[in-house]
Amino acid sequence: NAGVTQTPKFRVLKTGQSMTLLCAQDMNHEYMYWYRQDPGMGLRLIHYSVGEGTTAKGEVPDGYNVSRLKKQNFLLGLESAAPSQTSVYFCASSYSRGLNTEAFFGQGTRLTVV
Amino acid sequence: GIQVEQSPPDLILQEGANSTLRCNFSDSVNNLQWFHQNPWGQLINLFYIPSGTKQNGRLSATTVATERYSLLYISSSQTTDSGVYFCAAHHGGGGNNRKLIWGLGTSLAVNP
Numbered sequence: 001n002a003g004v005t006q007t008p009k010f011r012v013l014k015t016g017q018s019m020t021l022l023c024a025q026d027m028n029h030e031y032m033y034w035y036r037q038d039p040g041m042g043l044r045l046i047h048y049s050v051g052e053g054t055t056a057k058g059e060v061p062d063g064y065n066v067s068r069l070k071k072q073n074f075l076l077g078l079e080s081a082a083p084s085q086t087s088v089y090f091c092a093s094s095y096s097r098g099l100n101t102e103a104f105f106g107q108g109t110r111l112t113v114v
Numbered sequence: 115g116i117q118v119e120q121s122p123p124d125l126i127l128q129e130g131a132n133s134t135l136r137c138n139f140s141d142s143v144n145n146l147q148w149f150h151q152n153p154w155g156q157l158i159n160l161f162y163i164p165s166g167t168k169q170n171g172r173l174s175a176t177t178v179a180t181e182r183y184s185l186l187y188i189s190s191s192q193t194t195d196s197g198v199y200f201c202a203a204h205h206g207g208g209g210n211n212r213k214l215i216w217g218l219g220t221s222l223a224v225n226p
Contacts, residue, residue, distance in 0.1 A: 031212060042200070042216035058213060088155060094212065101145040101204070102162035103214060108155050 002026055006091050006106035013081040013113045021076040021109050023091030031094045032074040033058070033103070034066065036087040043090060049074055081113045116141040116205050120217035127191045127224045135186040135220045137201035144205060146177050147214065148186050151198040160186070160199075191224045198222070 007022045023032065030051050035043040035058075045058030049068040063085060065077045074093075078085060088110050094103040117140040127133055139146070148160040161168050161175040163184065168175055172191075177184040188195055198221050202214035 033213065040218070042218055043202075043214070045213040048213065090157060092214075100162070101212065102147060102159070103145075103202075104159060105149075105157040108157070110155070 004091055004093055004104050004106040006089075006109050008109060009107065010110050011112070013078075013111065015081060015083060015113060017081050018077070018079050019081065019111075020078075021089055021091075021111075023074045023076070023093075023106060025072055025074075025091075025093040025104070027093060027104065028071070029093035029095055029104075030071070032068065033092045033094075034064070034074065034076045035090045035092065036060065037090060037108075038087050046076065046089075078111075081111075083113045085111065086113045087111060116143065116203060116215050118201060118203055118215050118217040120199075120201055120220050122220060123218065124221045125223070127222065129191060129193060129224055129226050131191050131224075132187070132189045133191060133222070135188070135199055135222075137184040137186070137203075137217055139182050139184075139201075139203050141182070141205050142179065143182075143203040145212075145214070146184050146201065146203045148175055148184070149200045149202065150195075151200060151219070153197055157200075188222075191222075193224045193226055196222055196224050 004025045033048040034046040047066040052071040091106040092103045119138045150158045165179040174187045198219040200219045202216045
């Protein structure tokens, strides 16, 4: 049982390049999220998904796109990377029903845009 | 929306000491989690504790939902406890309302 797995763990991009971050979870969770963490600012929600085939914007969605073609996978895309997107990215997942809404996080992806 | 405040912002301990970290939140919650972010950046789930008390080894947590605070206790601290401790909460709903609101963390350094 791997939990939440993110790929890759590290990446350096040049300004204007594109890339996709992959998040996979094996807990059959309906909800999945992408956050970014910047120094002194905690984690901020980029996009989220409440189920397969659905996505929605979080609080800092600009410059990112997402897709949830399969329940277990949630992809985060950067079409044209900018230095402001240098950050640590975390994926998370949780159940949608019942009282237990505990979120589980992946190990993070450290992205540097130069 | 809900606001989460943590104290103290920084803490230095000698190995073996005990400590209490506090998390205040501005509204009722149905999810309150404590995380440890280790020096390698990994976020480790410590407790899911919207109310009550839980213990896991040297760590325990108590949330008093009616008074809108949670405490994380670390006993007999070890150098491996170093890192940043976050609490995060949300107060219900689905989707965007399910997003966790994070405190700014308590940075803990345990010296040998």
